[in-house]
Amino acid sequence: MDKYEQVIELAKRRGFLWNSFELYGGTAGFYDYGPLGSTLKRRIEQIWRETYVVQEGFMEIEAPTIGIEDVFVASGHVGGFSDPLCECKNCGEAFRADHLVDKMVNCADALSVKELDKVIIENNVRCPECEGELGEAYEFNLMFKTTIGPGTGRQGYMRPETAQGMFVDFLRLARFYREKLPFGATQIGKSYRNEISPRQGVIRLREFTQAEAEIFIDPNDKKHANFGRFADTVVNLYSEEAQHKGVIEKMTLGEAVEKGTIAHEFLAYQIGLTNHFLQRIGIAADKLRFRQHQKDEMAHYAIDCWDAEIQTDRFDWVEVVGIADRTDYDLKAHAAVSKTELSIYREYSEPKMVTQFVVKPNMGKLGPLFKGKAKAVADALKALSQAELEQENITVTVDGEEVTVQRDIVEFAEETVKISGENVIPHVIEPSYGIDRIFYSTMEHAFEEEMVSGKEEAEGEEAEARIVLRFKKEVAPVQVAILPLLSREELINPARQIEAQLKQKGLLVSYDDSGTIGRRYRRNDEIGTPYSITIDYDTLEDNTVTIRDRDSMKQVRAPIDGIADLVYEMIYMARDFESAGKAL
Ligand SMILES: Nc1ncnc2c1ncn2[C@@H]1O[C@H](COP(=O)(O)OP(=O)(O)OP(=O)(O)O)[C@@H](O)[C@H]1O
Known part of the structure; x- marks a missing residue:
C-alpha cells in the first residue's frame, strides 16, 4: 500500500471520506465527506475565513452555483474552457x-x-x-450544462469556479467599499467541472469546493501597504528560470520582488499569505513550493501567475492554489458583454489642470447646410481626432451616411480645464484555493505510522504499529476525547460533566466509553485527537483526571477545576502540555 492508499483506507474507515453513491456502485469524481471529514473541512474553511475575511477584510458573498449563459460567454468559459x-x-x-x-x-x-x-x-x-x-x-x-426554467428553458451552467460571482457583483461591491481601492470579496463554495477522466481520487473531482478572493487594486500602484509582514519570509520558489535549471530556490519574498522574479509586491504578499495559511493548517514547509507559470502556459492577459504546489506521495507535486494577476481582463470582458461600464471613479488628491484640444463647429453655418442633421454632424465632428480634423475636407458618418464638411466651418481651440478625477478599471489579484486537495494533503502530511511499545501496551495492548494523524490542534476534527475508565455510573457522571464544560468552551469533544483504554487511545490517535482525558477511581477521591498527549503519548494528572480553560489554552494559545499537571 502506498501512502495514498493508507490515507484513503483510514479516511474511509474512520468517517472522513466515502465514495459517493457507493450503494449504487459509485461514480468517479465524487466524494462524500463523512462526519469527521466534514468537520475537518469546516475547520480548514474556517481558518481560511479568519485569514481572508476577518484579517484581510475581504468580505464574503454568496452567489448562485448555477449561472446564466451571458456570464460564461463573457468569462470565456463557453468558448474556451x-x-x-x-x-x-x-x-x-x-x-x-x-x-x-x-x-x-x-x-x-x-x-x-x-x-x-x-x-x-x-x-x-x-x-x-x-x-x-x-x-x-x-x-x-468541461462545464455541466443545465436549463433554467421549464420547457426548452434558458441555457444555464453549473459554475466551474466561484470567481465570476465577484466580477458580476463588481459595481455593487465597489459601492459597498465606497469606491476605495484596494478592496476584495471572497466566496467559499462548490464548483463543477465535468473532468474527462478523474482517476486521481480526491485530487480531481467533478464537484469540489473552492475558496477564492478577487482583490481589486489600482492598476498603477501594485505596492502592498503591509508588505513588510512577509518581506523577510523565506519561501520555496520554483520560478520559470528555476524550472529550466530544475532546482527549487529558497528566497525571501522581498528579494523576489526586488529581483523581478515575482512581478510586484501585491502578488508577493498573496504568496506570503498562502504560505502562512497552508503551514498553519499543517502542510509541511519542505513539501510546499510556489511554481511560476511559464510564458506559454499563462493566460495571455495575465501578468504573472504562481501555483502553490504540495508534494504528495503518489501524485508528486499537486497544484492546490492558483495566485494570479489577472489585470483588467475580467472586468473588461463583462463590461463588453453586459454593455455596462465597470470602473470606479477615482478622485485625484488635487485637481489637475489639463490642456485639451477642442472642436467648435460653427452652428450658424452647419444649420442651413445640414438642417435636421446639423446637431448630429456637430457631434460627429467633436468625436474626431486632431489629425482627422486637419484634412482639407472632413468626412463624418451620420446615420450611416457619409457627409463631407468643409474645413472652414469648423473652428479649433485649445482649452485648459480642471479635472478632479478619472474612471479606472481596477486590476484583479486572485488567489484561488481548491479546498479538497488541501484537505487530502493535510491528512497525508499528518499521517504517520510508528512502532510503539511500553506503558500503554503493558495495560493490555500488544506492541503494534500505531497510526497517528498529527493534525494541528486547531484543525483536528475532535480536539478532546473524554474517556471514563469503565462504563460505570460513578465514572460516567463526572465524565459527562467534564464533557459539558469543554463543549461550553466551544471545543470539539467526543465521548467514548467502549473498549479498553489502550484501544480507545489508538482510535483517537487515528483520528488525530490531540488530547484524551481519562476519568478513573482516583478522580472520585481527589478530583483529578489524566490528560494524555497524542504526539508524545505522555500523561499528566490535572485537577478538574479549570480543566476547560486549561485545554482551551493548550489547543489555541500554545500552552505547553508539560505545564498542564503533574507528570505520570
Ligand atoms: N477537478 C478538480 N478537483 C479538485 N480541485 C480542483 C479541480 N480543478 C481545480 N481545482 C482546484 O481549484 C484551484 C483553482 O482552480 P484552477 O482553475 O486554477 O485549476 P486548474 O489550473 O484548472 O487545475 P488543474 O490544472 O489541476 O486542472 C486549483 O488550484 C485546485 O486546487
Missing part, C-alpha cells in the same frame, strides 16, 4: 490527451490538439487500459 479529449478506438475509454504525453514534452497543457496528435503518433502512445489505438484529440468543454 475545455481540455483535450482523446478516446480509445478499441475500448472507448476517454483520456486527457495532454496527460497521456506529459512525460514526453515540456508543458503538455500548452499544446494544441493538433500538436498533441503529433506527439501521440510520434511516440506511438497507446490506450493505457487496453493498448488500443487512440483516436484524434478534440476539445471537450
